[in-house]
Amino acid sequence: PEKSKVTIPFPDPDEVVDQKQNRGEHITLNDHVNSVVCDVHPLNHDQQIKEHIPPLEPVDPFITLFPQQSDFLSRARSCFDSRDTSAVVLCEEGVGGTYFVREKGHKIAVFKPTDEEPGALANPKRSLSNPLMLPGGGATREVAAYLIDRGWSGVPETCFIKDVKHSAMNGDYPKQGSIQKFIDNVGDSSSVGSNKFPTSDVHRVGLLDLRLFNIDRNEENILLQPHSDGHHLRLIPIDHTYSLPPNFNHSPYFIWNFWKQAKEPFSDETRRYVSDIDVSRDINLLRKIGIDEGGVRVNEIMTVFVKMCVAEGLTLFDMAEILRRKKPNIESEFQILITGLGDMFEDGFMQRFVEAVKQLLVVKQEEKKKEVVPLRRGRIF
Numbered sequence: 001p002e003k004s005k006v007t008i009p010f011p012d013p014d015e016v017v018d019q020k021q022n023r024g025e026h027i028t029l030n031d032h033v034n035s036v037v038c039d040v041h042p043l044n045h046d047q048q049i050k051e052h053i054p055p056l057e058p059v060d061p062f063i064t065l066f067p068q069q070s071d072f073l074s075r076a077r078s079c080f081d082s083r084d085t086s087a088v089v090l091c092e093e094g095v096g097g098t099y100f101v102r103e104k105g106h107k108i109a110v111f112k113p114t115d116e117e118p119g120a121l122a123n124p125k126r127s128l129s130n131p132l133m134l135p136g137g138g139a140t141r142e143v144a145a146y147l148i149d150r151g152w153s154g155v156p157e158t159c160f161i162k163d164v165k166h167s168a169m170n171g172d173y174p175k176q177g178s179i180q181k182f183i184d185n186v187g188d189s190s191s192v193g194s195n196k197f198p199t200s201d202v203h204r205v206g207l208l209d210l211r212l213f214n215i216d217r218n219e220e221n222i223l224l225q226p227h228s229d230g231h232h233l234r235l236i237p238i239d240h241t242y243s244l245p246p247n248f249n250h251s252p253y254f255i256w257n258f259w260k261q262a263k264e265p266f267s268d269e270t271r272r273y274v275s276d277i278d279v280s281r282d283i284n285l286l287r288k289i290g291i292d293e294g295g296v297r298v299n300e301i302m303t304v305f306v307k308m309c310v311a312e313g314l315t316l317f318d319m320a321e322i323l324r325r326k327k328p329n330i331e332s333e334f335q336i337l338i339t340g341l342g343d344m345f346e347d348g349f350m351q352r353f354v355e356a357v358k359q360l361l362v363v364k365q366e367e368k369k370k371e372v373v374p375l376r377r378g379r380i381f
Contacts, residue, residue, distance in 0.1 A: 072181045073159060076101045076109040080164040088166040090124065093220070095131075096138070096241070097124050097170055100182070110238075111161070113177040114139050116170055117241065124170040132215060132250060138241035139178035140290050145212055145240035146180075147285055148299070152273065153204040154236050157181040183223060183236050190219035192233065194259040201235040202261035203270055206254065206316040210323075211277075212243035213302050215252045222255070244286070246294025248338050251325040254316075262316040274310045279303050297344055304350070305334075305357060312361045322360070333360070 079087040079101045088111070091098040097116025101109040115122040120135035139160060146158035162176035169175060189197070209217045221239035256262050266274075279300055286296045309319050325332045331339070337360065338344065341352045 072108055072157065073161065073179065075103055076111070076179055077161065077164065079103055079108070080166050085167060088168040090168055094239075095123075095125055096120075097122070099166075099168060101179070107182040109182050110180045111164070111177060112139060112142065112179075112241070113169060113175040115175065116177075122170045132242050133245055137292070139176070141242075141244050141295070142178035142180065142240050143289055144286055144291055144295075145208070145237075145243055147289070148211065148282055149208055149237075153208040154201075154234070155208070155240070156183050156236065156238065180238070183225070183238075185223040185225055185236065186233070187224050188220045189222040189224060189235065189255065192224070194261070196224075196231075196233045197235055197259065197261060198227065198232045199261040199264050200267065200270070202256050202259055203264075203266055203316060205235050205237045206256050206262060206320075207270070207274065207306060208237060209243075209252070209254055209256075210306050210316075210319055211299060211303050212240060213245060213248070213252060213298050213323075214240060214243040214254070215245060215250045216242040217252070217254045217256065219255050244291055244295035244299055246292055246298070247344075248298065248335055251332060251335075252320075252323055254320050254324070257317060257320040257324070262320065265313070265315060266310060271310055274307055277303055277307065279307075293345070300350070301338075301344065301353060304354065308354070308357050308361065312365065314361070314364065318364065322364075 086105070087102050089100045089102065091100055091110075096118045097113055099111045100107045101111055113122070114120070114136050116124060117135040117138045119131035123135075143158050143160060146155045149155040158178055158180040160176070161179045163174045164176070165172070165174050205222065221237065223236040223238060224233040225236060227234050282303065283296055283300055286299060306319065323332055323334045325335075337356050341349060341356060343349065
């Protein structure tokens with residue numbers, strides 16, 4: 001195929017991280033998002049989504065891409081600049097350095113410095129020496145989740161911020177990372193029974209997790225808000241540090257897979273939403289903010305997978321069962337499928353992937369037909 005100009009990470013982020021860790025230096029987001037424009041072979045896509053990738057210019061990622069939405073970023077920066085020692089407070093939960101930013105005592109934002117991520121040298125909790133993903137790239141993935149979601153699942157506004165200092169943070173130097181608008185809530189999804197959650201909300205969060213291949217969707221990173229009907233609770237997904245991994249080596253964890261709503265069919269509205277997802281647009285967006293090519297490819301593969309499965313009537317539960325390992329040391333159906341197709345960056349991979357998923361879906365439909373619905377019997381007293 002002809003070459004086209006796109007933005008790719010340079011130098012290799014893994015090498016930068018290793019070198020800095022060996023020298024005892026703190027790792028910054030710039031180590032993961034420095035970009036140059038150079039000639040590369042464009043990725044092959046399914047014919048239905050194949051499209052020339054336009055040239056992308058390097059951008060400063062430390063800006064909100066939607067500045068008109070709110071002023072929380074400038075308000076948060078004012079809190080960092082203030083002399084109020086209580087304006088920034090370390091969150092005791094979680095395994096990384098996460099800070100609540102407070103304005104006159106009220107939480108307005110959540111800041112995650114790149115050099116305090118799980119496994120990073122400046123992590124104040126020192127609780128993870130071998131995290132699921134390398135430290136330093138979490139901020140980019142947090143922003144990516146917000147931009148990919150586009151408000152559908154309710155990911156709070158998230159953007160990059162740099163050159164902020166506060167005495168509460170671990171290290172007396174300017175920091176950078178992701179900052180997310182704080183959402184008032186009544187707890188997380190572990191605090192109540194899942195029957196309180198609207199099916200539509202569960203589906204929206206689940207589809208986002210599938211597209212991002214979120215390997216850590218646990219109960220604590222889904223916040224709850226009162227529903228207008230007075231009975232249900234709305235779901236607000238947060239914490240996407242462990243999404244968009246560079247490969248499919250890890251088995252994902254989806255707490256919603258244990259909820260009955262995951263087995264319910266998608267609504268017509270949801271099916272239309274999935275059908276309308278523009279894969280090429282998402283690819284370009286992820287590259288523009290500095291997601292590594294592995295994460296970009298994972299998103300492309302997963303979005304195509306979701307679109308095909310939803311079109312064939314599969315549920316969230318059906319898709320999750322294909323993706324997750326049933327036993328720790330045995331690969332999932334999806335991992336076996338991906339491995340059998342060869343290098344996911346090779347020419348023709350996406351065409352082979354689409355054909356393989358088509359065959360898999362035929363098998364899944366046959367399995368559904370063979371499912372026997374047990375007869376209901378009267379109670380025995």
